[in-house]
Amino acid sequence: MPNKIDLHMHTAHSDGAYPPIELVKRSKEAGLSTISITDHDSVNGINEAIIYGKEIGVEVIPGVEISTDLEDKEIHLLAYFIDIENEELRKYLIFFRDERFHRAKRIVQKLRKLGLHITLDDVLAQAQNSSIGRPHVAYALVDLGIISNYYEAFDKFIGDNGPAYERKIHVSPQSALKLINDAGGLSIIAHPGYMKESILINLIKAGVDGIEVIHPSHNENQIKFYKGIVNQYCLLATGGSDFHGGKKGDDNNLGKYFISPNHLEAMRNMLQKNNA
Ligand code: AMP
Ligand code: FE
Ligand code: FE
Ligand code: ZN
Numbered sequence: 001m002p003n004k005i006d007l008h009m010h011t012a013h014s015d016g017a018y019p020p021i022e023l024v025k026r027s028k029e030a031g032l033s034t035i036s037i038t039d040h041d042s043v044n045g046i047n048e049a050i051i052y053g054k055e056i057g058v059e060v061i062p063g064v065e066i067s068t069d070l071e072d073k074e075i076h077l078l079a080y081f082i083d084i085e086n087e088e089l090r091k092y093l094i095f096f097r098d099e100r101f102h103r104a105k106r107i108v109q110k111l112r113k114l115g116l117h118i119t120l121d122d123v124l125a126q127a128q129n130s131s132i133g134r135p136h137v138a139y140a141l142v143d144l145g146i147i148s149n150y151y152e153a154f155d156k157f158i159g160d161n162g163p164a165y166e167r168k169i170h171v172s173p174q175s176a177l178k179l180i181n182d183a184g185g186l187s188i189i190a191h192p193g194y195m196k197e198s199i200l201i202n203l204i205k206a207g208v209d210g211i212e213v214i215h216p217s218h219n220e221n222q223i224k225f226y227k228g229i230v231n232q233y234c235l236l237a238t239g240g241s242d243f244h245g246g247k248k249g250d251d252n253n254l255g256k257y258f259i260s261p262n263h264l265e266a267m268r269n270m271l272q273k274n275n276a
Helices: 020-029 046-056 087-113 120-127 134-143 150-158 173-182 197-206 220-232 261-274
Strands: 004-006 032-037 059-070 073-080 186-189 210-214 236-239
Touching: 004 261, 020 032, 020 046, 032 046, 046 059, 059 173, 059 197, 073 173, 073 197, 087 120, 087 134, 087 150, 087 173, 120 134, 134 150, 173 186, 173 197, 186 236, 186 261, 210 220, 220 236, 236 261
Parallel strands: 004 032, 032 059, 186 210, 210 236
Antiparallel strands: 059 073, 073 186
């Protein structure tokens, strides 16, 4: 049985259902040997996960998923092996989380104008101290009985073309790449399946280190296509489950989306080269 490595997971520090320790425990039960915690715009769950992982024999690689945008489209960049104490990274994450809070307020205002009885407190109760995102709004709408499931929130209200959609503040992929590089990490284009090829190529030219090839949203043809791109441009291939758990209904995905040790070794090699 080869080692299974899942490099894309969310905890309750962003929009995941489980605290870091619970996620590491579930990862072990799902047969994963190595994971990365990649919360949206937060690294707060990482230390705890690393320490607990050492206790039970799961390697935890520090990660974060950073939201950027290009040509009016949202682009998520995954960063791995970043120094989570890096001052600039810390400052940026605090700034961005604050922006997320203000955006949540604007989303709630829009929903109220549409006649829905939801308050900012309902959303904050879901988010607790985490990096607030649209999923917390969706969870609140479900708990209030306004909709019947998580996905309906996106389909009817807060999806990218929905009537209560609100953009995040503009951050260019280039500035996020600089942040990741300066924090000593590797930069990966997250789940590119929805992306126009021209944007993908622009990001490669901007200097990303790799592409997330394995992801639940990718079909077999897409996986083949991204493997080809990775080979053509000498990039890293990564992958994972993008696990959130709980109301998102993806609990069965743990252990199903993974990469193998040779991919992780290639990442470590590139890291050494970059930081030499
Ligand atoms: P945010 O960063 O606040 O814009 O929220 C983005 C997150 O919402 C993504 O990482 C997904 O977890 C979730 N999400 C976005 N669009 C959808 C969708 N159409 N259906 C389900 N979940 C979604
Ligand atoms: Fe998410
Ligand atoms: Fe993402
Ligand atoms: Zn994610």
